[in-house]
Amino acid sequence: MENQVSVKQLVEDNEFKVFVGEGDLANKFVDVSDISRPGIELTGYFDYYPAERIQLLGQTETAYIAGLGSKRRTQIFQQMAQPQTPMFLVSRDLTPADELIQVAKEQHIPIIGSKLPTTRLSSLVTEYLDQQLAQRQSIHGVLVDIYGIGILLTGDSGVGKSETALELVKRGHRLIADDRVEVYQQDEKTIIGEAPKILNHLLEIRGVGIIDVMTLFGAGAVRSDSEIELIIHLEQWDPKGNYDRLGSGEQRQLVFDVEVPKITVPVKVGRNLAIIIEVAAMNFRSRKMGFDATKTFEDNLSKLIQENSDTDKEG
Structure with missing residues (x-):
């Protein structure tokens, strides 16, 4: 089943105003993030009307509607109010037309209002729906924010991910998720x-149990979410393991359609x-800022080799 967001959740999360349909909010759902700003539909053209989308009415649409006769307005709104239409959204604290209110009541379609300008409102709702409707997967690991960088710690159970996260929190960094991390692709x-x-x-x-990081360390010790910019995989030290010592062996892990940089850190006592x-x-x-210590080392090494080679030739 595809992801859905109830109109009730959308209204509550964004603190929107309900003009009509308070009792219908929990029964109407949005399953696409695209928003429709009806333009040509207001002239009576409905051959390609995206009825499944939120219908956003701004100042331009409202001004055009006001110039139509009452009977024509009713006809237009009756065509717009389809069974799959989740809601009408009105920006700039504009008052919905009486005919829209009447049709919405008859068809049990909520009319929602916001004080935001139309373009900002469209961006806000689209971003919100993109997040809520995105495909998600659960990854075993710990997500922490270190110096503003979202780092996902992975590794076998018992390798020390949670204990390391606790130490990082004590050092002033922030916890996003422990044990299970819900991830989705934003773009x-x-x-x-x-x-x-x-x-x-x-x-x-x-040995201690479950602790509430925000209660023990304060609100500054947690974050609700974060971009995952780096994966650090913790694995038990293997004396025969071939670990990257220079940082030149770049690894990447595919999460959905995004390749996330990854490094492996061996774990041993001490x-x-x-x-x-x-x-x-x-x-x-x-x-990321362009300063690469590995490249500097390799350049210095190449320079040294070249200098020694020149000295040998002169000798």
Whole structure:
């Protein structure tokens, strides 16, 4: 079944005003993020009318409607008010036409209002619906915000992800999700992660139990969601393992249609994972800004080799 958002949820989450249809809010659903601003439909052309979309009426549409006769307005609104139409949305605190109110009551379609300008309102609702209707998947891991960078910690159960997250919170960073991370693709380049509602702000520490991070460390220790910019995979140290020592072996993990940068950090007794992850975050940000220590090392090494080669030739 496709994702749906009830009109009731949309209204409550965005603090919209209900003109008509308070009792119908929970029975009407939105299943597409596209919004329709009826223009040609107001002239009577309905061959390609997207009835399943939210119908947004702004100042332009309202002014045009006002110039029509009452009978014509009723005819237009009756054609717009289809069974699959989830709601009418009116911007700028404009008052809906009497004929629209009457038709909406007859067809049990809510009329919702907002004080926002039409373009801003359209962007707000589209972004909200994109998020709510996006395909989601659950990833086993811990999501933390380190210096403003969303980092997903993955690894086998018991490797120390939650304990590391607790240490990072104590060091001033923020927890988004522990154990299960709900992820969705926001756009072509962005993956967003958040906690399932039942696990919001909670962290499980073996031997201690479940703790509420916001209660113990304050509201500044948590975030509701974050872009996942880097995946750090924790794995038990293997003496025979081939670990990247220079940082030149770039890994990526595909999440939906986005390739997320990934590094693997071996775990063994005595390694301070919190500090290592902090440094990994700073190094990642440094690379994004164009400063690559690995490249600098390789350039210096090439220069040294060239200098030695020139010296040998002279000798």
